[in-house]
Amino acid sequence: xxxxxxxxxxxxxxxxxxxxxxxxxxxxxxxxxxxxxxxxxxxxxxxxxxxxxxxxxxxxxxxxxxxxxxxxxxxxxxxxxxxxxxxxxxxxxxxxxxxxxxxxxxxxxxxxxxxxxxxxxxxxxxxxxxxxxxxxxxxxxxxxxxxxxxxxxxxxxxxxxxxxxxxxxxxxxxxxxxxxxxxxxxxxxxxxxxxxxxxxxxxxxxxxxxxxxxxxxxxxxxxxxxxxxxxxxxxxxxxxxxxxxxxxxxxxxxxxxxxxxxxxxxxxxxxxxxxxxxxxxxxxxxxxxxxxxxxxxxxxxxxxxxxxxxx
Amino acid sequence: xxxxxxxxxxxxxxxxxxxxxxxxxxxxxxxxxxxxxxxxxxxxxxxxxxxxxxxxxxxxxxxxxxxxxxxxxxxxxxxxxxxxxxxxxxxxxxxxxxxxxxxxxxxxxxxxxxxxxxxxxxxxxxxxxxxxxxxxxxxxxxxxxxxxxxxxxxxxxxxxxxxxxxxxxxxxxxxxxxxxxxxxxxxxxxxxxxxxxxxxxxxxxxxxxxxxxxxxxxxxxxxxxxxxxxxxxxxxxxxxxxxxxxxxxxxxxxxxxxxxxxxxxxxxxxxxxxxxxxxxxxxxxxxxxxxxxxxxxxxxxxxxxxxxxxx
Numbered sequence: 001x002x003x004x005x006x007x008x009x010x011x012x013x014x015x016x017x018x019x020x021x022x023x024x025x026x027x028x029x030x031x032x033x034x035x036x037x038x039x040x041x042x043x044x045x046x047x048x049x050x051x052x053x054x055x056x057x058x059x060x061x062x063x064x065x066x067x068x069x070x071x072x073x074x075x076x077x078x079x080x081x082x083x084x085x086x087x088x089x090x091x092x093x094x095x096x097x098x099x100x101x102x103x104x105x106x107x108x109x110x111x112x113x114x115x116x117x118x119x120x121x122x123x124x125x126x127x128x129x130x131x132x133x134x135x136x137x138x139x140x141x142x143x144x145x146x147x148x149x150x151x152x153x154x155x156x157x158x159x160x161x162x163x164x165x166x167x168x169x170x171x172x173x174x175x176x177x178x179x180x181x182x183x184x185x186x187x188x189x190x191x192x193x194x195x196x197x198x199x200x201x202x203x204x205x206x207x208x209x210x211x212x213x214x215x216x217x218x219x220x221x222x223x224x225x226x227x228x229x230x231x232x233x234x235x236x237x238x239x240x241x242x243x244x245x246x247x248x249x250x251x252x253x254x255x256x257x258x259x260x261x262x263x264x265x266x267x268x269x270x271x272x273x274x275x276x277x278x279x280x281x282x283x284x285x286x287x288x289x290x291x292x293x294x295x296x297x298x299x300x301x302x303x304x305x306x307x308x309x310x311x
Numbered sequence: 312x313x314x315x316x317x318x319x320x321x322x323x324x325x326x327x328x329x330x331x332x333x334x335x336x337x338x339x340x341x342x343x344x345x346x347x348x349x350x351x352x353x354x355x356x357x358x359x360x361x362x363x364x365x366x367x368x369x370x371x372x373x374x375x376x377x378x379x380x381x382x383x384x385x386x387x388x389x390x391x392x393x394x395x396x397x398x399x400x401x402x403x404x405x406x407x408x409x410x411x412x413x414x415x416x417x418x419x420x421x422x423x424x425x426x427x428x429x430x431x432x433x434x435x436x437x438x439x440x441x442x443x444x445x446x447x448x449x450x451x452x453x454x455x456x457x458x459x460x461x462x463x464x465x466x467x468x469x470x471x472x473x474x475x476x477x478x479x480x481x482x483x484x485x486x487x488x489x490x491x492x493x494x495x496x497x498x499x500x501x502x503x504x505x506x507x508x509x510x511x512x513x514x515x516x517x518x519x520x521x522x523x524x525x526x527x528x529x530x531x532x533x534x535x536x537x538x539x540x541x542x543x544x545x546x547x548x549x550x551x552x553x554x555x556x557x558x559x560x561x562x563x564x565x566x567x568x569x570x571x572x573x574x575x576x577x578x579x580x581x582x583x584x585x586x587x588x589x590x591x592x593x594x595x596x597x598x599x600x601x602x603x604x605x606x607x608x609x610x611x612x613x614x615x616x617x618x619x620x621x622x
Contacts, residue, residue, distance in 0.1 A: 006502065157617045187615050189578035190537050191317065218615065219527070219571035219608035220578075222534040226501050252612040260530035267500035267531075297530035301563040304498050304529065306468045 009271040010234045013047035013211070014040050014258055016286070017068075018083055020243025022052065022061045023254065024290065030064045032289045034071045039285055040240060041074040043278040045258070048074065049104060049237075052083030053093045066092075069099040081144065085118070090132045094139070103136050104180070105129045105171070106146040109164045112155035113148060113184070126167065130174040137175035145171030146180035146213065151196065152187030161196055165203040178209040180237060183224065186217020186252075190227035197231035211235040214256050215245050216295070221256035222264050229270070236261060241283040242295030257296035259283055267304055276303050320582040321545045324358035324522070325351050325569055327597070328379070329394055331554025333363065333372045334565065335601065341375045343600045345382045350596055351551060352385040354589040356569070359385065360415060360548075363394030364404045377403075380410040392455065396429070401443045405450070414447050415491070416440045416482070417457040420475045423466035424459060424495070437478065441485040448486035456482030457491035457524065462507065463498030472507055476514040489520040491548060494535065497528020497563075501538035508542035522546040525567050526556050527606070532567035533575050540581070547572060552594040553606030568607035570594055578615055587614050 017037050021028050037050055050072065051065035065082070074080055081102040084090045093103070107125035108114035114122050133143045150164045168179045181200070188196075193212075200210055212228040212235070214221045225236060238258040239245060245254020259279045262272050276298075283299045293300075328348050332339050348361055361383065362376030376393070385391055392413040395401045404414070418436035419425035425433050444454045461475045479490045492511070499507075504523075511521055523539040523546070525532045536547060549569040550556060556565020570590045573583050587609075594610045604611075 152615070152617070154616070186612065187617075189575055191579040216530070217608060217612045218574050219530075219568060220533050220575045222531050223537045223575060226534045226537055253608060257530060263529050264500055264531045264534060268502040297528060297564060301497065301528045304463070305465065306463070306498075 006229050006268060006270055007232070007234045009273070010229070010236055010265065011046050012258065012261065012272050012274065013049055013081065013235070013237045014043075014045045014240060015049040015237050015255065016040070016239040016241065016243045016258070018049040018052050018062065019245055019255060020239045020241070020286075022059050023244040024061060027061050027063075028289060030067050030071070033064070033068050036282060036286055036289065037068060037072045037074065039278075039282040041072070041078050043282060044272075044274045045078065045279070046273055047079045047081060047102070049081040049083065050100070052085065053089035054083070054085050066096055069096045072099075079142075084132055084136075086128050087132055087135075090135060097139065100141075102142045102144060103132070104144045104146055105132055105176075106148060106182075107167070108148040108153070108184075109150050109159045109167060110153035110156045113153050116155065117148065122167065126170050130170065133171065133174040133176050142178070143176045144178040144180055144211065145176040146182055148182040148184045150181035151183045151192060152185070154185045154187070161199055165200060168200070168204055168208075172204065172208050176208070178211055178235070179204065180211040180213050182213040183215050186215040186220070188214065188224050189220065190223045193224045193227040194231045197228050197233045201232060209235055211237060213237040216242065216253045216256045222260060225256065225261060225264070240279060240296075241286045241299060243286065253295045257283070257294075257298065259296055259298040263298045263303055317540050317579060317581055318543070318545045320584070321540070321547060321576065322357050323569065323572065323583050323585065324360060324392065324546070324548045325354075325356045325551060326360040326548050326566065327351070327550040327552065327554045327569070329360040329363050329373070330556055330566060331550045331552070331597075333370050334555040335372060338372050338374075339600060341378050341382070344375065344379050347593060347597055347600065348379060348383045348385065350589075350593040352383070352389050354593060355583075355585045356389065356590070357584055358390045358392060358413070360392040360394065361411065363396065364400035365394070365396050377407055380407045383410075390453075395443055395447075397439050398443050398446075401446060408450065411452075413453045413455060414443070415455045415457055416443055416487075417459060417493075418478065419459040419464070419495075420461050420470045420478060421464035421467045424464050427466070428459065433478065437481050441481065444482065444485040444487050453489070454487045455489040455491055455522065456487040457493055459493040459495045461492035462494045462503060463496070465496045465498070472510055473514075476511060479511070479515055479519075483515065483519050487519070489522055489546070490515065491522040491524050493524040494526050497526040497531070499525065499535050500531065501534045504535045504538040505542045508539050508544045512543060520546055522548060524548040527553065527564045527567045533571060536567065536572060536575070551590060551607075552597045552610060554597065564606045568594070568605075568609065570607055570609040574609045574614055
């Protein structure tokens with residue numbers, strides 16, 4: 001694939017209602033969450049991660065997940081994803097089986113990060129998630145396995161891609177049809193990303209969907225998107241308003257902003273199915289709810305205006 | 312050039328003391344300017360745009376340009392650039408001829424933007440700058456011609472690259488050895504940038520230095536850098552702390568941050584000669600002077616730490 005060979009279209013999963021809302025210091029009111037989810041669901045975004053089934057004492061920000069799922073009004077052509085941390089979470093989610101079609105299970109590519117994040121070894125996490133994914137597929141659900149710190153770990157430094165692919169293999173064997181690779185603390189660079197996605201396709205075969213989840217920690221999020229596109233990646237995760245995504249240290253940015261991603265893709269002629277103005281309206285609504293400026297650039301600058309005012 | 316063929320090294324011109332300081336609503340004290348210039352001059356950056364010779368009533372923020380030039384202590388291996396708007400500015404600059412080795416002359420690629428910016432037609436600007444460049448080269452100075460809105464104009468929309476190259480041809484014929492292409496309001500996208508720089512090299516020949524000046528208006532600044540690198544561009548302009556760079560509308564970001572640029576390049580193995588920690592220290596000093604958070608991402612997040620803490 002040459003540098004100028006970009007895909008005609010990509011699929012974006014909006015993760016703000018889960019990844020964004022759970023990182024807010026103040027719990028967002030359920031009414032506001034439902035309204036924002038409904039706005040996002042009408043932007044044309046094909047996939048929407050709405051909430052998670054984590055323990056309410058661990059992440060109180062998402063304790064109202066079941067209520068959001070019940071009250072939201074999402075068109076049938078939008079794939080709703082929920083995050084499932086473990087088998088107990090999956091049991092709880094099953095009571096709302098008719099409200100979502102995809103689950104997202106996650107673990108880390110490094111022992112230290114997995115231990116810090118979920119207090120388990122990678123093997124313990126994998127064993128549990130294999131059961132969850134197997135049961136989910138049995139229920140007719142689609143399963144994404146997300147591997148955090150795939151491009152580098154803040155505790156361990158370099159993470160060998162082979163280790164990441166070995167974890168992906170286990171998740172795929174268990175039934176996952178999509179693997180998400182998380183640049184959890186923004187350590188990836190475009191050269192690495194290009195080699196990584198080429199190797200991942202080689203290692204994991206042509207069938208599994210490979211998804212890039214980049215952070216904008218050092219301003220390089222969209223450069224990594226470009227590199228992934230050039231390596232054939234056509235699935236991305238992002239967050240409206242640039243909400244959420246492991247902002248460490250305090251003040252650091254996390255997820256790439258969906259509207260910045262969409263703006264760049266559309267300007268390059270890569271289609272997303274998303275109405276950028278509608279996505280910006282949703283981000284503005286989130287800004288109003290949160291009452292503070294958000295990290296998104298296009299939210300401030302507005303979309304590129306190619307209108308020829310002298311025509 | 313394949314997608315993975317990146318240059319081994321690039322040259323960065325730090326433009327913060329001119330492009331950044333002139334966009335600050337409050338005039339920065341001369342003492343602070345001199346201190347910041349001296350810090351920047353010791354980061355390893357090879358080129359430093361220090362000030363401009365515009366009329367003090369037009370840009371009072373840089374009225375102390377001659378004093379900054381006189382008082383700064385810049386090592387001899389750093390190329391000092393000053394911005395020259397017109398022949399009168401050049402006459403004034405000549406009194407400080409021993410303090411700089413490069414001049415930067417600018418005009419816009421669209422009539423509307425040039426009119427709005429300097430109240431002249433492109434032809435009027437070109438005629439004046441040809442004289443300035445000719446005189447500068449006669450004085451043994453190196454001349455860069457910067458063409459604003461090279462990738463799109465907020466008034467006129469699309470700007471044909473052929474029009475940009477025709478302007479560049481005139482500047483080169485007058486003696487400019489470097490042409491900078493400005494994405495003044497952040498309308499460029501990576502696909503366009505890659506084609507642009509390939510075509511520019513073709514149109515302008517192998518001798519002239521082609522410099523990319525990107526803005527991060529919609530978060531895509533470093534993605535455009537990546538595309539330019541892939542098209543063979545090895546010269547970039549950026550601003551420490553993400554200062555300056557035509558922040559329109561209010562709150563929008565302008566220039567790409569030097570430290571974000573350096574972080575990405577170094578992580579990819581592309582050398583700049585810049586000490587990232589020293590550049591971050593200079594940006595922190597600017598933040599302290601300005602007393603507000605700056606747009607730079609790496610300034611908040613810190614450099615990528617690949618140290619293996621378990622080794």
